[in-house]
Amino acid sequence: MDSTKLKRILEERLQKDNRAFIFNREKDELRIENKESEKGITVSLPGIIAKWHEKKEKAIDEVVYYVEEALAVMGADHSLLDQEKHIFPVIRSTSFPKETTEGVPFFIDEHTAETRIYYALDLGKTYRLIDERLMKKENWTEERIREMARFNLRSLSTDMKKDEVSGNLFYFLNTNDGYDSSRVLNEKFLKEMAENIQGDMTVSVPHGDVLIIGDIRNETGYDILAQMTMSFFAGGHVPITALSFIYDEGHLEPIFIMAKNRPAERKN
Structure with missing residues (x-):
């Protein structure tokens, strides 16, 4: 898969009479927009190609869905009344x-x-x-x-799946409702999780559709966490950050995780 082939596939699948396609060869980006309103969305082809090597056609399906939904929203008259x-x-x-x-x-x-x-x-x-x-x-x-x-x-589910790796516990929230990473703002939920954490509590939001909470109990746990968050970050549809956070008494502190070492707090 290369940019030329991917560009052709996306144009074929997203083609409609009222749409225009603009290819930026220098940035390797494809913009899809409405001819009348000139509103549209731009996608980066290299990122999609990277995901294609891992997910194949599913990666393209995800982009097509995302673009179609985004274009459907643009220009529509939305109201907050009764919403x-x-x-x-x-x-x-x-x-x-x-x-x-x-x-x-x-x-x-x-x-x-x-x-x-x-x-x-x-x-x-x-x-x-x-x-x-x-x-x-x-x-x-x-x-x-x-x-x-x-x-x-606070009304959204906070059910999590648990996995144990090398004596460390990792909890995953992945409902695909569009607000998985947003649960990091549910303070009551985080405090309840903290009560059951025996080691260091970490929180990760590598992309929009996952929240990872770690119970890091040994040095190896930090290396595992770093690899895990980077993998999720690289494969996410809406990447957020490959860095994790230490959760301490209601506060989130971004950390750099250095291989074979405990994390160093980030200095802003």
């Missing part, structure tokens, strides 16, 4: 865009040195990130959105 139960926080990396393609700022809260909090209106199969234009239109305050999003987040 309180469908507002959720979402975690993104600090490199994620801070505004829409039209230059409208998203509603964002700072989180850690590696992550930010965005807010989304859930639309069923996809969601729309809340921006200042939508907030102004609906006359919603930032605090109201924050409170409702956190309240709705």
Whole structure:
């Protein structure tokens, strides 16, 4: 698989009368947009190719689905009225865009040195990130959105799968509801997990569809955690950060994990 072949496949599968395709050869990116509104989405081909080598056709299926859903949302008239139960926080990396393609700022809260909090209106199969234009239109305050999003987040399942490796325990939350990494904002859930942790408690959000909590009980556990988070980060549809966090009394501290050593706290 190379960029030329992948570009041709995506154009064939995403082709519609009202769509235009713009290929940036220098950046190796393909933009798919609506001819009338000129709104669209840009995908990086090298990243998809890397996933194709691991997932084959499933990697392309995921991109097609993501693009179709994103384009369906763009330009639609959404309202927050009577939608309180469908507002959720979402975690993104600090490199994620801070505004829409039209230059409208998203509603964002700072989180850690590696992550930010965005807010989304859930639309069923996809969601729309809340921006200042939508907030102004609906006359919603930032605090109201924050409170409702956190309240709705607490209603989501926190069932986790457990795995033991070399004497260390790892807990995985992967419901694929779009808000798995967002559970890191559920303070009650994290405190309850901390009560059962015997070693060091780590929290990882390598991509949007997984949350990993580690009970690190020996030196080997940190090496395992580093390899695990990097693998999830590389394979995630919405990568967030390959770094993990130490959880201590309600605080998350990003850490660098050095092979064969305990982690060093990151200095900001």
